[in-house]
Amino acid sequence: MDISLLSSLNGIHYDEGNLDFLRPSPLHFNCGVQILCTCGTCILSTGAQQFHLQERSELIFWGGSIMQLMEASDNFHVRLLLYPKKVFLQAAVSLDTTYFNYMREFPQYDHGAESWKNVSLWIDMAQLLFTRPASAFSERLELNFLQSMLMWIFSAIPDTYVSATESYTRKQLLFHKFMHLIHEHAAQMHQVSFYAEQLCISPRYLNEITWLHSDGKTPKELIDEQLTAELKVLLNNPALSIAEIASLCHFPDSSYLSRFFKKNTGLSPKEFRAQKQR
Structure with missing residues (x-):
């Protein structure tokens, strides 16, 4: 992956791989990042916090983050979406901030079979839309895609995410x-x-x-x-x-x-x- 994209992203970017570029030293993602672990396990550090990813884990930082790959199994593989901040802000402006606040505090979610199937379909769509040359409709496609996906995620939050915090002290x-x-x-x-x-x-x-x-x-x-x-x-x-x-x-x-x-x-x-x- 071209790490210059982390600081100068012009449009939604799809990638996949083993995140080896995050091994030597922490890097700053000056953009939104969505990671889906499709195989294997890893430990990702954001500084004081570590996230243990396994197959069907999803990690989202809408406002960017520092990340370093601390450990990974030989078969570790992810699908990755990067979002320019301007696209995210445009998509988020009409949505309830309650859910954004929740996801900022709980950025990792481990999917079950059904929700994993659904989120994978969204990433398939992103791969189709954002691995081809830019066109006159690119900006509209990016905005529509991200806003639609956010609405889908947030429609699932009351049942799958927020309910999990009811047992938290x-x-x-x-x-x-x-x-x-x-x-x-x-x-x-x-x-x-x-x-x-x-x-x-x-x-x-x-x-x-x-x-x-x-x-x-x-x-x-x-x-x-x-x-x-x-x-x-x-x-x-x-x-x-x-x-x-x-x-x-x-x-x-x-x-x-x-x-x-x-x-x-x-x-x-x-x-x-x-x-x-x-």
Whole structure:
């Protein structure tokens, strides 16, 4: 796959394969991404969070995401759709945001036989429409396809997705919301107090939640894991100096960033860049 598409996508793009391009280092999808696992298993990391995909798993990030392939079976294979943000915004404007909010917090769904058959038909249609040269009708086809598919997905949510949360405890729901918040804000917001305030709970209660649902990790550890992944993506861009990255990520200066990065990776930012160039 041409990874330049991740930052300069002009239209809906269909692809398939084993996601090997995500193995070396995390990459930023500056677009919507929909992944259907058709065979095998894998672990995909978005920074502080990992998703275990198997056959019939679907993973959707409408607003883009950082992703890295951590592990995969030899037979791992996916079908992939990328959506330009402008197309997604046009398609979503008339739809209920309740469902978008839900899917942002619960981006993975493991299909049963019937729903897998149906979602595969939508991907078949996407393959038919978006693997041919652009035409005068391409923009209208993209908008109509995405809006129709979203309406189909959301019509299924009350019965298949949202009902699954009825058995979740308050702590589980808060944990999912916390993970969504650090996915969106960790590059700039590094303090636990910010996330506790967003969730209307105390930092101590947030610590209790993360300890319970992330194998004993603290909120700060999860924030730092996400921030480290964000820094790796930025360091992969040679056009950005370390000082510029420090400013983008709200570090006091480049030396502070370097100390943070070495503490969490064992490498300085310069060493990380040199390793990538080998």
